[in-house]
Amino acid sequence: MRRGPLARVLGAHPIGTAFVTPYVVFLAAVFAYPLGFAVYMSFHDYFFAAPGAVVDRPFVGFANYVTVLSDPAVRRAFGNVLVFLVINVPLTVVLSLGLANALNAAIRWRTFFRVSYYVPYVTAAVAVVGVWLFLFNSNGLVNSVLGPLAPDPSWLVNSGLAMPTVAIYVTWKQLGFFILLYLAALQNVSKDLYEAASMDGAGRWKSFLNVTVPGVRPATTLVVLLATVTGANLFTEPYLLTGGGGPDGASASPVLIMYQRGIEQGNPDVGAAIGVLLVIGVLLLALIERKFVGKEDS
Amino acid sequence: MKRKFVALLIGAFVFLFPFYYMLIGSLQREPDPSVGGAFPQPGNLTGHNYAEINKAIDLGRSLINSGIFTGGVILGTLVFGVLAGYALARLQFRGRGLVFNLMLLIQVVPFQLLTIPLYVLIVRSYGLADSYLGMILPFLINSTAVFVFRQYFLQLPAELFDAARIDGASELSILWRVAVPLVRPALLTGVLLTFIGPWNEFLWPFLITKQQDLQPLAVSLSNYLTTVSARAANPFGAVLAGACVLAAPAVALFVIFQRRFISSNLSSGVKG
Numbered sequence: 131m132r133r134g135p136l137a138r139v140l141g142a143h144p145i146g147t148a149f150v151t152p153y154v155v156f157l158a159a160v161f162a163y164p165l166g167f168a169v170y171m172s173f174h175d176y177f178f179a180a181p182g183a184v185v186d187r188p189f190v191g192f193a194n195y196v197t198v199l200s201d202p203a204v205r206r207a208f209g210n211v212l213v214f215l216v217i218n219v220p221l222t223v224v225l226s227l228g229l230a231n232a233l234n235a236a237i238r239w240r241t242f243f244r245v246s247y248y249v250p251y252v253t254a255a256v257a258v259v260g261v262w263l264f265l266f267n268s269n270g271l272v273n274s275v276l277g278p279l280a281p282d283p284s285w286l287v288n289s290g291l292a293m294p295t296v297a298i299y300v301t302w303k304q305l306g307f308f309i310l311l312y313l314a315a316l317q318n319v320s321k322d323l324y325e326a327a328s329m330d331g332a333g334r335w336k337s338f339l340n341v342t343v344p345g346v347r348p349a350t351t352l353v354v355l356l357a358t359v360t361g362a363n364l365f366t367e368p369y370l371l372t373g374g375g376g377p378d379g380a381s382a383s384p385v386l387i388m389y390q391r392g393i394e395q396g397n398p399d400v401g402a403a404i405g406v407l408l409v410i411g412v413l414l415l416a417l418i419e420r421k422f423v424g425k426e427d428s
Numbered sequence: 429m430k431r432k433f434v435a436l437l438i439g440a441f442v443f444l445f446p447f448y449y450m451l452i453g454s455l456q457r458e459p460d461p462s463v464g465g466a467f468p469q470p471g472n473l474t475g476h477n478y479a480e481i482n483k484a485i486d487l488g489r490s491l492i493n494s495g496i497f498t499g500g501v502i503l504g505t506l507v508f509g510v511l512a513g514y515a516l517a518r519l520q521f522r523g524r525g526l527v528f529n530l531m532l533l534i535q536v537v538p539f540q541l542l543t544i545p546l547y548v549l550i551v552r553s554y555g556l557a558d559s560y561l562g563m564i565l566p567f568l569i570n571s572t573a574v575f576v577f578r579q580y581f582l583q584l585p586a587e588l589f590d591a592a593r594i595d596g597a598s599e600l601s602i603l604w605r606v607a608v609p610l611v612r613p614a615l616l617t618g619v620l621l622t623f624i625g626p627w628n629e630f631l632w633p634f635l636i637t638k639q640q641d642l643q644p645l646a647v648s649l650s651n652y653l654t655t656v657s658a659r660a661a662n663p664f665g666a667v668l669a670g671a672c673v674l675a676a677p678a679v680a681l682f683v684i685f686q687r688r689f690i691s692s693n694l695s696s697g698v699k700g
Contacts, residue, residue: 146521153512164545232432246440254628256646257671261446405541
């Protein structure tokens with residue numbers, strides 16, 4: 131087909147621009163602009179004012195960041211997320227790969243298993259939090275099964291156990307999604323490699339370690355990254371499961387603190403600074419994780 | 429093989445038990461946290477908790493709100509997302525690469541950073557607090573669904589489109605009469621993917637709705653959980669009854685359409 135000069139400038143189907151315009155406007159309005167606005171707010175003395183009111187919002191440099199970093203509650207929340215990630219990420223990788231591997235074998239009741247692992251993921255966090263509260267209550271079912279072994283103070287009100295309990299809850303809730311990712315990745319591992327491994331006399335465990343694990347490495351990179359992002363997004367669980375991050379801030383997450391400082395206490399500039407720090411933290415973690423987990427990609 | 433089966437069975441028990449317990453707990457007259465309480469006793473069963481939670485938060489109203497919120501997001505994603513997905517897959521125009529890269533970039537921008545600025549913009553600047561529009565706006569077009577639509581449109585043979593263009597059909601009618609009917613299964617996948625997000629979303633509607641009669645069920649249930657439940661006679665029973673109502677639509681949709689969630693559309697993302 132011959133292309134006129136117009137087609138060279140606009141492309142063969144300029145109508146495409148019209149088709150993507152709503153989407154681009156959406157991305158600009160809901161992602162790009164707020165992103166810039168968040169950074170702007172974090173460097174200014176920004177406060178809530180009536181719509182249309184003209185108020186002075188002076189540039190304050192790093193003052194909001196100083197406020198944030200010298201706040202022990204914020205530092206504690208960032209530390210809590212690290213505790214969360216140290217428990218949640220390895221547990222997620224090991225359990226989801228193990229279960230996906232077991233599911234991948236031709237096994238009876240496959241559909242049943244797939245559905246049961248995925249159900250917590252599709253259910254609203256608010257709904258399942260209700261059951262977990264009931265289960266992990268001081269006189270809940272878990273403790274009545276454990277009897278004298280039950281921790282005192284109980285799981286969610288114990289400052290050493292609250293965050294680990296939240297981390298285990300989230301692992302359970304999200305696992306189905308990660309199992310699905312691994313199931314998809316397992317389809318791409320070559321069958322020949324397994325045959326070669328068994329020719330070399332490798333047992334099931336050996337061929338899992340030497341064929342499966344390296345074979346799904348790109349998926350592992352993705353799982354680690356997504357689990358980290360989930361941890362950084364943590365809000366509903368500490369808000370509801372541990373009554374707003376209790377006991378005494380032991381399970382508070384950065385997003386929870388961001389909500390309290392930014393909206394409840396009316397300091398959106400401080401909240402925005404927490405958000406910016408959180409994202410920088412996630413990016414740094416993602417880079418470090420990539421170095422360790424995704425080393426064979428590059 | 430047997431070991432794997434047993435491991436999967438134990439796993440399935442751990443994953444399903446809380447749901448079973450949710451249902452049992454919602455039907456118990458008296459909460460019974462002992463081991464025996466995990467088994468239904470005919471004398472202790474009642475529908476009273478459902479009436480109780482319905483009295484406290486008006487389930488019907490909350491479900492309608494959840495439905496409008498979710499429906500708005502699905503509609504926006506279907507209309508604008510299909511247009512964008514089609515253009516990105518089948519049309520040559522200036523800036524296509526840019527839009528595509530933007531779409532991928534967006535996937536890694538964490539929503540939590542945007543919570544505060546979006547709250548300021550939507551609530552304070554645009555005055556959209558306590559409105560369906562304010563609830564829907566940040567989720568209006570689901571980027572993951574746009575990506576899935578694009579992948580499916582890409583799989584259709586190019587000759588089909590060339591032939592239609594030679595016949596002089598406009599792009600809009602090609603999209604509507606040729607492309608969409610061929611990717612109907614993808615549209616269903618897109619709807620299911622999109623459904624889970626707003627139906628289960630908590631933080632955003634929680635931030636922007638203070639008026640009780642506009643709150644989706646997840647928000648009103650959490651408010652009940654944090655404030656009212658201390659005063660109720662059997663708070664856990666009522667909470668669990670609400671939880672069942674909130675969980676049921678998503679779980680039912682998933683169980684019915686579970687084949688649609690499986691690997692094929694996800695594997696393209698993993699291969700990357």
